[in-house]
Amino acid sequence: MSSKRGIALLGARAVAGLVGLGVVVASVGAATLVSWPTVEKKPSSVIVSPTPSEQQRVCPGPLLALAEDSSQAQATSSIDSAAAVFGAHPAAGESGWIDPEATGMEAPDNANAESFGAPLLLRVPTPPGSEAAPLVSGSQSQIAGSETLGGLAVAGCGEAAGDNWLVGGSTDIGRTSLVLLSNPTTVVATVDLAVFGETGPVDAPGSTGILVQPGTQRVVSLAGLAPNLRSPVVHVLSTGGQVAATLQQSIVRGLEPGGVDLVGPSSGPTEEQAIAGVVVSNAAGSDAPDEVGGLSDDVTSVRVLVPGAVAATVQVGVTGATGQAAGTSVQVDVQPGVATEVPLTGLVPGTYSLKLIASEPIVAAAQSSAAGSAGRDFAWFASSDALADEFLVAAAAGPSPQLNLVNTGSADAGYTISPENGAPSTVTVPAGGSATVPLEQSQRYLVSGGTSTVASVSYAGDGLLAAFTLNQAGPLAAPIRVYPR
Numbered sequence: 156m157s158s159k160r161g162i163a164l165l166g167a168r169a170v171a172g173l174v175g176l177g178v179v180v181a182s183v184g185a186a187t188l189v190s191w192p193t194v195e196k197k198p199s200s201v202i203v204s205p206t207p208s209e210q211q212r213v214c215p216g217p218l219l220a221l222a223e224d225s226s227q228a229q230a231t232s233s234i235d236s237a238a239a240v241f242g243a244h245p246a247a248g249e250s251g252w253i254d255p256e257a258t259g260m261e262a263p264d265n266a267n268a269e270s271f272g273a274p275l276l277l278r279v280p281t282p283p284g285s286e287a288a289p290l291v292s293g294s295q296s297q298i299a300g301s302e303t304l305g306g307l308a309v310a311g312c313g314e315a316a317g318d319n320w321l322v323g324g325s326t327d328i329g330r331t332s333l334v335l336l337s338n339p340t341t342v343v344a345t346v347d348l349a350v351f352g353e354t355g356p357v358d359a360p361g362s363t364g365i366l367v368q369p370g371t372q373r374v375v376s377l378a379g380l381a382p383n384l385r386s387p388v389v390h391v392l393s394t395g396g397q398v399a400a401t402l403q404q405s406i407v408r409g410l411e412p413g414g415v416d417l418v419g420p421s422s423g424p425t426e427e428q429a430i431a432g433v434v435v436s437n438a439a440g441s442d443a444p445d446e447v448g449g450l451s452d453d454v455t456s457v458r459v460l461v462p463g464a465v466a467a468t469v470q471v472g473v474t475g476a477t478g479q480a481a482g483t484s485v486q487v488d489v490q491p492g493v494a495t496e497v498p499l500t501g502l503v504p505g506t507y508s509l510k511l512i513a514s515e516p517i518v519a520a521a522q523s524s525a526a527g528s529a530g531r532d533f534a535w536f537a538s539s540d541a542l543a544d545e546f547l548v549a550a551a552a553g554p555s556p557q558l559n560l561v562n563t564g565s566a567d568a569g570y571t572i573s574p575e576n577g578a579p580s581t582v583t584v585p586a587g588g589s590a591t592v593p594l595e596q597s598q599r600y601l602v603s604g605g606t607s608t609v610a611s612v613s614y615a616g617d618g619l620l621a622a623f624t625l626n627q628a629g630p631l632a633a634p635i636r637v638y639p640r
Contacts, residue, residue: 209280210288210628212255212312213337213399214239214295215417216274219265219374220303221331231333231374232266234301240549241293241312242575242599243279252575252599253289255279260337264374274337274372277312292547292599294612294623304405305412306532309553309614311419311623315339315397321389322458322520323418323535324377324404332377334389335401338367344396348375351460352384355492367398377402386494388460388518391420406452406533413452414524414532419623421537424462424516428538430509431589432559432611432622435502436525452533455499457509457521461491467515471497476506476559476591489517506613508561508589511538527618534613539624542610545603546625548572548594554616556594560584564607575599 217233243253255277262268275295281288293312299305315338324332338344348362359380367373381387391400400420406413422428435455461467466488473483483502489495499521511519524533541563550556562568562584572592573579584590584605594600594612602610613622 209278210291211339212241212277212291212293212314213260213339214241214275214277214293214312215310215335215337215399215401216262216372217271218297218299218304218308218415219333219403220301221376230266231264233268233271234299234304235297236271237295237297238552239275239293239295239312240551240597240599241277242547242549243289243291244547244601245282245285245289246287253279255291255293260339261368261371263371275312276339276370288628290545290547291628292549292625294549294551296551296553296621298619299412299415301412303407303412304415305530306414306416307553307614307616307619307621308403308415308417309551309621309623310401310417311625313399313401313419314626314629315399316629317393317397318423319391319398319400319420320423320518321391321400321402321418322421322460322518322537323522324387324389324402326378326382326384326387329407331405332387333403334375334377334391335372335403336365336367336375336391337372337399338369338396339399340396341369342396343368344393344398346391346393346398348380349390349392350377350381351388351492351494352381353386353494357381357384367396369396386458386496388458388494390462404535408531412530416534416621418520418535419537421518421520422540424518426513426516428511428517428519429541429561429563429609430457430519430521430536430538431561431609431624432557432591432613433507433509433521433523433536434534434613434615434620434622435504435507435523436615436620453524455502455521455523457497457499457511457519458494459489459497459511459517459519460494461489461513461515461517463515464491465515466490467513467517469511469513469517471499472510473499473502474508474510474589476589506557506559506591508559523620525615525618525620529616529618532618532620534620534622536611536622537624539609539611539626541607542625542627543606545601546610548600548602548612548625550594550596550598550600550612552596553614553621554619556596556612556614558592558594558602559589559611559613560592560605561589561609562586562605562607563609564605568605568608570602570604573601573603
């Protein structure tokens, strides 16, 4: 009897356990079906807009000549002085002009720096309370007339960077090329120069680990690194401090100087490159025959380099100053690492823009020449990136300066060119078209109205030729999100 009661009691407990288990399972199932309220809390944060830092530009300084003493073959000395024009303007449509603070930099490689001046460092602080940095522009010019240097050299006052491409120059017989490295920062810059030529990359001992002290310009003879190059391209990489890089090239034809130029950096490697304002002179031998080993200096041409490891097909299109096609379109295959000269023959005198489209990233610059009663000269026209907004132009002294505009946007652009002193002028440039606007020398201008503009300033006179590009300022200070603890 007692055993039956025990069995019954055990059965009752088992049933109760099963019922409890069923309740738990049902509860869990219901929990999966019912949408429970959720509480989310994003971490607290705040957007901070730092005040843009001081802007700096470097004007490369007077033209340099190599020492005639063979025991000091790499020593340089300046000849005469360069004249600079520079200015700044508040951004965001504000009015008024700002005069940058200008100070000379140290130039230990220039024996005549104290007599004829040195590179010029321009400083423009951002006004207190302003969220946008001012616009800054500057340029310098010099006409040389010595026994070894002759011609017009104009250069824009450039911004220091850690990565620069100098497309131009030559170290062939009668050609001299100097790499000018200016460090406007407060820390030492360690610079490596990678040199490419018409046969490929050049093994150049002494091209790495070049120290440029703060506030100092160093001068490196390209012939000392890579002699007998007709078509060099120099890649300038710096760590620590950044440098403003410029290449000075000069030519001696027989016993007479045959031109001089200061070459600024071209755009970095990309599959599309634009070059504004290539001037073809009516006195230049644009159809001159090739010289032994390469093109004549008188041939209008474009130098192209593929920095990567894959060959590229490059299409070079030429457009006239009013936007019409010039009837010149060249397609070439460029081997990787080989600096290639592409002749642009048959162009009538005038101003042209170039558009290069490649299957691989390239760097490029064009060259043209001039001849007249004053002698012979040449100029390099670097590629440049598009300006996204209004910009400044500081036109240094020189013959017949003109502003070259290429509208790379998808819509027509109406530009307003406002001089510091005088009435503004306007010009409409169709999408994909170009235009030229005469400028007054030693004048400053504010240019507005474009949203995607490749621009340069060129000069042309009797046996004189020069140009410099206008570039977008580098990023200064972008808003950042801060997460406090």
